[in-house]
Amino acid sequence: QVCPNAQRVEIVFREAKADVTRYSIDLLNKPERYASRVNPTCKVPAVVYGSPKSDSENPSPESARIIQSLVLLEFVADLYPDSGLLPNDPIERAHVRVFIDAVFIDAVSTKVFPRGESPDAFIAAVAELQLLPPAAQFAIGDHFTIADAALAPFLGRWEQLSAT
Numbered sequence: 001q002v003c004p005n006a007q008r009v010e011i012v013f014r015e016a017k018a019d020v021t022r023y024s025i026d027l028l029n030k031p032e033r034y035a036s037r038v039n040p041t042c043k044v045p046a047v048v049y050g051s052p053k054s055d056s057e058n059p060s061p062e063s064a065r066i067i068q069s070l071v072l073l074e075f076v077a078d079l080y081p082d083s084g085l086l087p088n089d090p091i092e093r094a095h096v097r098v099f100i101d102a103v104f105i106d107a108v109s110t111k112v113f114p115r116g117e118s119p120d121a122f123i124a125a126v127a128e129l130q131l132l133p134p135a136a137q138f139a140i141g142d143h144f145t146i147a148d149a150a151l152a153p154f155l156g157r158w159e160q161l162s163a164t
């Protein structure tokens with residue numbers, strides 16, 4: 001997977017131990033059938049759900065098409081509630097959503113990416129928002145959640161960029 005948005009969904013599939021059939025497309029030359037049969041916006045990732053297995057050329061018209069990676073993270077967490085990807089406690093669930101919204105959407109997209117800054121700038125932006133719990137192992141505490149999956153591919157890229 002080259003696309004960080006697709007990677008985050010792949011991460012939650014693996015964390016949930018979901019048995020899924022994966023289809024890949026050429027991101028630089030997306031086939032016409034992808035837009036017409038899977039995702040009209042032609043973005044990745046997309047999930048075709050709730051139908052008999054079919055080939056990637058002809059997904060079942062009975063299936064639901066779900067798009068947008070952050071929506072897909074919650075969708076997978078809902079399908080696999082025992083995975084812990086979304087905590088059972090409503091306050092912790094809210095913290096996961098706030099983390100994703102405030103950190104990824106605000107700190108990353110407005111404060112770090114546009115300026116091309118290092119991972120240190122991201123960490124400073126997160127600290128400024130005061131969302132990280134003290135001594136937490138993961139984004140909102142001691143358990144991996146969709147908040148971690150939302151950011152992991154981007155943190156990996158920053159690490160690679162700062163190493164060069």
